[in-house]
Structures are given as structure tokens and as C-alpha cells.
Amino acid sequence: MSYPLPGPPPNPADAIEGALERLDGLENVPLDEHVARFDAVHATLTDALSSIDKV
Secondary structure (H helix, E strand, O other): OOOOOOOOOOOHHHHHHHHHHOOOOHHHOOHHHHHHHHHHHHHHHHHHHHHHOOO
């Protein structure tokens, strides 16, 4: 588990871009690793989008 670093909150746009980059090359990743990759991307997108509205 990773913990947030001290300092200003990350830019949600950067977090979204980084999450989507984790899908690059997915066709070269073993199929049994896809779910974990999608779950991580989904969690990052949820956090980034929630922070925009301060939800």
C-alpha cells in the first residue's frame, strides 16, 4: 500500500494521465494480470475524479 507524500495534493489531471499510461502495452501483459491492472487504474481514476469535486 502506498501512502500520500507530504506537500500539495497531486494534480488530478496528472493522476488521470498516469493511470491511463498503465494501460499502455496491456496486450503484452499476461491475461491473469489484467484484473489487477484494471483495479489499480480504476482506484486511481476514482481518487483523482473525487478530488476534483472534493467528494
